[in-house]
Amino acid sequence: MSKRMDMPKGSGYDAWLHYHRDRLIEKMPAWCRVIVVHDTDDEVLQTAASELQQGLASMFGQQPKMSTIPVHVPFVALGTFQDHSCIAERFSAEEQAEVSVEGYRIRGVEAKKLADSTGQDHDDIKGQCVIIAGQTSKGVLYGVFHLLRYLQGGLDGKLKPTAKESLHAPSLDLLSNPANPIRMINHWDNMDGSVERGYAGASIFYNNNAFTTNMERLRDYARLLASVGIQALSINNVNVHQVETELITDRFLPDVAKVAAIFRAYGIQIYLSINYASPIQLGGLTTADPLDPDVAEWWKTKAQEVYAAVPDLGGFVVKADSENRPGPFSYGRHHADGANMLADALRPYGGRVIWRCFVYDCKQDWRDRKTDRARAAFDHFKPLDGLFRDNVILQIKNGPMDFQVREPVSPLFGALEATQVLLEFQIAQEYTGQQKHLCYLVPQWKEVLDFDTYAQGKGSTIKRIVSGALHSNSESGSHHRKATVHAGSGSFQEEPTNHVPKGTSFGIAAVSNIGADTNWTRHLLAQSNLYGYGRLSWDPDLSADEIADEWVRLTFSNQGKDYGDPELIPTIKQMLLDSWNIYESYTAPLGVGWMVSPNHHYGPDVDGYEYSMWGTYHFADCWGIGVDRTTATGTGYAGQYFPPVAEIYESTDTCPDELLLFFHHVPYTHVLHSGQTVIQHIYDTHFEGAERAAHLQATWISLREHLNELVYEQVLTRLEHQAEHAKEWRDRINTYFYRKSGIPDEKNRPIY
Numbered sequence: 001m002s003k004r005m006d007m008p009k010g011s012g013y014d015a016w017l018h019y020h021r022d023r024l025i026e027k028m029p030a031w032c033r034v035i036v037v038h039d040t041d042d043e044v045l046q047t048a049a050s051e052l053q054q055g056l057a058s059m060f061g062q063q064p065k066m067s068t069i070p071v072h073v074p075f076v077a078l079g080t081f082q083d084h085s086c087i088a089e090r091f092s093a094e095e096q097a098e099v100s101v102e103g104y105r106i107r108g109v110e111a112k113k114l115a116d117s118t119g120q121d122h123d124d125i126k127g128q129c130v131i132i133a134g135q136t137s138k139g140v141l142y143g144v145f146h147l148l149r150y151l152q153g154g155l156d157g158k159l160k161p162t163a164k165e166s167l168h169a170p171s172l173d174l175l176s177n178p179a180n181p182i183r184m185i186n187h188w189d190n191m192d193g194s195v196e197r198g199y200a201g202a203s204i205f206y207n208n209n210a211f212t213t214n215m216e217r218l219r220d221y222a223r224l225l226a227s228v229g230i231q232a233l234s235i236n237n238v239n240v241h242q243v244e245t246e247l248i249t250d251r252f253l254p255d256v257a258k259v260a261a262i263f264r265a266y267g268i269q270i271y272l273s274i275n276y277a278s279p280i281q282l283g284g285l286t287t288a289d290p291l292d293p294d295v296a297e298w299w300k301t302k303a304q305e306v307y308a309a310v311p312d313l314g315g316f317v318v319k320a321d322s323e324n325r326p327g328p329f330s331y332g333r334h335h336a337d338g339a340n341m342l343a344d345a346l347r348p349y350g351g352r353v354i355w356r357c358f359v360y361d362c363k364q365d366w367r368d369r370k371t372d373r374a375r376a377a378f379d380h381f382k383p384l385d386g387l388f389r390d391n392v393i394l395q396i397k398n399g400p401m402d403f404q405v406r407e408p409v410s411p412l413f414g415a416l417e418a419t420q421v422l423l424e425f426q427i428a429q430e431y432t433g434q435q436k437h438l439c440y441l442v443p444q445w446k447e448v449l450d451f452d453t454y455a456q457g458k459g460s461t462i463k464r465i466v467s468g469a470l471h472s473n474s475e476s477g478s479h480h481r482k483a484t485v486h487a488g489s490g491s492f493q494e495e496p497t498n499h500v501p502k503g504t505s506f507g508i509a510a511v512s513n514i515g516a517d518t519n520w521t522r523h524l525l526a527q528s529n530l531y532g533y534g535r536l537s538w539d540p541d542l543s544a545d546e547i548a549d550e551w552v553r554l555t556f557s558n559q560g561k562d563y564g565d566p567e568l569i570p571t572i573k574q575m576l577l578d579s580w581n582i583y584e585s586y587t588a589p590l591g592v593g594w595m596v597s598p599n600h601h602y603g604p605d606v607d608g609y610e611y612s613m614w615g616t617y618h619f620a621d622c623w624g625i626g627v628d629r630t631t632a633t634g635t636g637y638a639g640q641y642f643p644p645v646a647e648i649y650e651s652t653d654t655c656p657d658e659l660l661l662f663f664h665h666v667p668y669t670h671v672l673h674s675g676q677t678v679i680q681h682i683y684d685t686h687f688e689g690a691e692r693a694a695h696l697q698a699t700w701i702s703l704r705e706h707l708n709e710l711v712y713e714q715v716l717t718r719l720e721h722q723a724e725h726a727k728e729w730r731d732r733i734n735t736y737f738y739r740k741s742g743i744p745d746e747k748n749r750p751i752y
């Protein structure tokens, strides 16, 4: 059994896996007393058995026995259909076929039925048995975590807190398959121990330009991730600096291999972010030109070395030609040239290239009103559709800008018809309060996933695009590229790649929000975002409410004091559900974004980016505000969407209020669909937002007697800060727009 770090109760270290003893359950259910798992070398299956054993022991105060053969007492058995006949015989061929590679089935059976149906010698089993089955050991591991969630009372948010009835095994009968083949977390950790946009302490992977020796912490992290179905992890920042460039050399590969081993046991494949200019920096070449044969050869040799050290490395993540990082543009080449060259090097080992589409000109001239950063990803990558190798995946941020509290969905989704894509979210709250403010992001992610692009008619939602479902169903995914690429950019290869996206290299990635703080996320309630991201990437149909409900139950049930208060769970849940809207209301209005202090991105600074060269304007003057992104008079960005979405955004008559200023420049007196003017909306939302932030704090205080003191205190400190800071936001924004517009607040509230 793997060792875990011992942390005080209430520290938040165990997160949603605390498995507290439920005092309502007097004794362990019979079927939990023996775990049947066949003798196996499969590490992930061993992990699954060990997790189940530890979880049950912790919840019921009694250590289940392990058995490698079926026993004559009730039991819980786990294994794959293929390797475990005692498992396979519990499911029909059709039922087995319904389980996908990483999916699982859990079934409770009356022991009597078990005996009847098999005709085997089980007649003397009394009571119930539970079977956890998958096609692969990873599926079984996810099934184990599901069962443990169930026992903690949070099964998919659909159960009441653990009651005796829910322990009745035969009531269990479920199938669960992940919607997304890739469910990934990206770390922006640097080897000096810092984390780019990290708000929860130092890196858990590195310090002082070396790998951590604290493998227990990494293992505990792997558990958290696997428990919500994460199976891919990039372990270093996409901005690959000098030392990190050497991660793919002998200097660090033995360490990478050790980390890979920790995560492998939890079914998680690791990836490395690489420096596109490595052939120059490490190899002494004079160029990193993707079409230079020496460069291609250098990468082939490098891939051989890397895979000798870590044979199951997932592949490379690449940020190229973005924010001053090197890339193929320096050589007059396209991104398909760059990505394909790397893909060819990784192909013999089954490796993938995850190529980021966050490519834009960060040195924009404000006089040029046609250049628009929002257009950039589409303009760069749409013309390359169909030209990427089948082990290249394009990673696209959810919006066209950069993880703002509100922005539209990137129009590149759906526009790429013959290219595999990963959607990129940011769990780290870079622009959403930096884990000092409460901002449960699942509702925002749900809006993105449910957004209908109309790429192939109604129902072409983002969730169907990123899971690969839309491509599998469509003709468009199967035709090869014939179109000619426009843009005057050097040596474009016109050959089609014979690539047919089949749905295995699609999914979701997200920037991590964890660090070395004891509770992982600094703001304890921000753990809900990590949990929620995992659950949503497994099942995008879960609602934000269901996920919040699960997380709150798993985190706050049985904290030791809460039996008396039936309101605890719903109250904390409501705080989460309200929080994104609250944060949005006291920060940048109506989708305009970017009113934060430059560089560190925290706190109000309305003109912070207006007079910088990064191209993130709001164009506020004394008459109006907003960016004209229409095709008629603006940058043309609205035209990157499919109809009818393009038309909806094109006109102020149909553009949704919350995105009005993203798409249109309007006078302050413009009347919104809500009936308010833009200026009055700004005042109202900012006054209300600050009040609601204060209410979050008051609500938390009202729960005090029902919470563990450590938990109470750590969250309270954050909420106090948020309430104060929300006032600062309110005042800075309101005074700015009052002074710009000269229009007073209808309700005559104090604006300085």
Ligand code: GCV
Binding pocket: 188, 196, 197, 238, 239, 319, 323, 358, 402
């Ligand atoms: C890793 C934004 C962030 C950067 C980040 C970049 C990216 O610009 O502020 O810190 O760099 O996005 O996603 O590459």
